[in-house]
Amino acid sequence: MVKDATPVWISLPINLGRLADIGEWDQNTGGSSSLLYSVGAAATIGAMGLWWMWSSRPSLKKITQLVDPDQQTRELPDGSRVCKYLKSDALMRFIHSDAKTVYEAVRRGARVSNNGPMLGFRNNHGEQYEWLRYTDALERSGRFARAMRALGLPVGQQCFVGIFAKNRPEWVLVEQAVYAFNNVLVPLYETLGPDASVHIVNQANIELVFCDAIAKTKGLLERKSACPSLKFIVLITSANEELDDSVREDAAREGVQLLSLDDFERMGLRDEVASMPDVPPSSDDLATICYTSGTTGVPKGDVMFSFLPLAHMFERVMQTAVYCEGGSVGFFRGDLRLLGDDIKTLRPTIMPVVPRVLNRIYDKMMAEANKSILSRLVVDAAVGLKTREVNNWIVRNNSLLDQIVFKKVREGLGGRVKLMITGSAPLSETVLTFMRCATGAIVCEGYGQTECVAAATITIEGDPIPGHVGAPAPCCAIKLLDVPELNYFARDGAGEVCVKGTNVFRGYYKMPEQTAETLDADGWLHTGDIGRWTQQGTLKIVDRKKHIFKLAQGEYVAPEKIELIYMRSKYVAQCFVHGESLKTCLVAVIVPDPDVFPGAVKKALGIEGTMEELCQHELVKKLVLEDMHEVGKKAGLFTFEQAKDICLCAEQFSVENDLLTPTLKSKRPQLKAHFERELCTMYDKLE
Structure with missing residues (x-):
């Protein structure tokens, strides 16, 4: 188990540039059982004809193209490629001069949103989302940060703080508290297994861990003898989970100070620490160690739904981009069976997703459509007609077919989604095109690894061509190296994908040999993936060098x-x-x-x-x-x-x-x- 928990050493400047098994998801979001079974065939065909005439009008607004879609990259003298969005050979380090770190990004968000809503949560079915505003969130995280000082944790990069929790507002508050005094955040998560958790705590010499469940707390206490550095556990519990005396006794017996979140937060109000000024990080400081086997310029008022694990860089990067622009993030309740209800209640405009989610939505829709010849003909025709619009860089959800055929898909996602970004695994061309048609949203596909802070490439807004992962993000360059044993050669525009830029990690923590195998002397990250440049200058992932x-x-x-x-x-x-x-x-x-x-x-x-x-x-x-x-x-x-x-x-x-x-x-x-x-x-x- 521990072998799967490879520690990745990362600094997090804001530099991405512009651009699961999901349980009961299909019950609540994917079904299209009422496609148009109540609509007569003649009326349907007539309506589609009217829609076709409407969709052919030249007045429909096209998406503004940031770069020439037929030539999205340019080659540098060393043979690597960068996005044509860059005006020079210099790679982008940040988007906003006042947001070079995650710490600064949230404070910028507070300013540009005029203290708008930041963190959304709900506890019970039927309730609406409650919101914590930016200044309230920063005040609470400030108390958390000073409570750490009251516990005796040092200021600076030598202090590593663990968090063992599902996505929730407190996760972000803890993260900001860690950065306030230039400490380093180390996420843990259940699926790595108990042995890996012990390995992480020991390797990073973690003294303080935040836990969101008594079971996780007990698990750490049971293994305390293997974690000599662990001194403090702060328990973030739900309203129906109270800390019992037996857990306190176990902690005392193991020499661990166990605190509720309320007690911990009150420590930050003590006179000796309350007035301490922040010691924020620089963009070159270490932000996080991530153990693992975007679009920016987000308009004000946008809301992102959070359910992908915050222990993964994809979700962290997405949330940081939203906060930087003053957007809001609503969290799911931690139960995948309730995911659909949370989405419908929050009604997000931005959703990071993984292909597995989109595949389930597509499969459910097709299964319903295949129940009759007529319904399948209608769905196929609707997708075909909307694909013509997508291919013409037109993205909308207000046509007649959107209201008749695809309404259930959009409503299952809350009805307001404007941007979806998918990554972590390849998405089939059929499903990608279908989601662009059915949602009427911008659906971008990205490629990257934890070692390059999630994103190395991303498709530009509205690019209708599926089957590729876009051009390099403005913060990095990409080159392809020969892999002769698989007959891939850079001269033919194919080879191992290598990434260099401000998003590339520093290395594997305390693992110099593994770092040297992945990160060469010139700073190029060797991904192990095989890529090929397309005619449009975008990257297509075609193979894997590893596991051959x-x-x-x-x-x-x-x-x-x-x-x-x-x-x-x-x-x-x-x-x-x-x-x-x-x-x-x-x-x-x-x-x-x-x-x-x-x-x-x-x-x-x-x-x-x-x-x-x-x-x-x-x-x-x-x-x-x-x-x-x-x-x-x-x-x-x-x-x-x-x-x-x-x-x-x-x-x-x-x-x-x-x-x-x-x-x-x-x-x-x-x-x-x-x-x-x-x-x-x-x-x-x-x-």
Whole structure:
């Protein structure tokens, strides 16, 4: 477990430039069960004709293009590329001169919003969101910061503070409190596992941890003997979770001072610390150590929904950009089953999302549409017509088709979403185009890693071409290096993606050898991903350098590339491709989508049953494998890259069963061990 918790050493200047298993999500947001079943066919066709004439009018406003969409990057003398948005070869370090750090960004937000709402929360179903304004948030975080001084924590970069909590307003208050005296924030999260939490506390020499649940507090106390540096725990509990005497006794026995958040905050009012001035960081100071396996210029009044873990850099960067512009962030209640209700109540205008969420929305809509020939024809026609607008750089949600066909999708997202940014994993071209049509929102796709503070590239607003991840962010340059063993060469516009700029991390904390493997002497971050420049000067991720293996006949195989292709099959939700150096072919474990698979199998074969029963049926397996081969052939897979046999599994890969990392990437060693019997059976049968 600890191996998956690689510490990334990051400073956070504001420099991105302009531009999960989701539980019950589909119940509350994705359904389009009333597409237009109450609308007659003739009326529908007539309405679509009127809409088509309306949509063809030249007066529809197009999105302003920041750069020439046909040439979005330019080449520097060293062969690297930068976004054409830059007016010189110098990379952007910050957007606003008064917001060079996360500390400064929030204070700028307070000014430009005129003390507007900053942090939103709700406790119970039926309640509206309550808001903490910027000055109130800064006052509370100031008391937190001074309470740390009252505990004896030092000022400056040598002090590391842990937070072990789900997304909530207090998470941001603690973060700002840490930065107020130039300390360093270290997030922990449950999915790394208890052993990794101990490793983090020890490696960062953490004395103070903020916890949002008694269970997490007990877990740390049970392992206190392995965490000698831990001295203080501040418990952020909900209204219905009170601190009992047994936990206090456990803490006292382990020599840990346990404080409620209220008691801790009152310590910040003590005379000896209350008047202490802030000691803010500079843009070159260390902000956070992130353990892990944007658009700026946000208009005032925008609201972002927060549910992706704040322990990940993607969510942190998005929130910082919103605060910098005086926007607001509303937090989900911490229960994924209530996510849809929280979204509908908050009605956000900005949403960071991961492909898994968008895939579920798309799959649910298509499953409903496939219930009748008419509804599928209408949806396909609506997507086709709106795609014409999207391809013409027109984004809107006020057409007749928006009101008839796509209304449920928008309402499921609150009805006000204007900007969605997706990252962390590739998104299929079909789903991306559908979401742009159905939401009438700007949907941008980004690419990056924790090691480059989440974002290395991002698509420009309104770019209609799917299948790429945009141009380099203005804060960095990108170059491609030869990978001869996979036949990728920079002279052909392909190779390993390398990133250099102010967003690149300093290195892995206390791990110089691993740092040297990833960060070269010239400051280039070697990502391990294979990219290709498109004709438009944007980057397309096509392969992975890591996890490459050689088959018995000497052919190199990149399994992650194959998995991404197979996931385009309508039957495949998750995929694990496996091969061995002593074998001549590949096999795969396939997890079908439970929302789509039973209906698709019934339609194709007339076979019904539970997910478990269908996954054991030989005809069903044959159907899925044939479709995978067809998808692979269309994508250009070589014969040796096609799986020769598959095993269907009803249980999804997840963080909980230790088959996915917290960022929802496959844990290949764990997958191999988990399915060892099935893999051996497939190879035995093939031989």
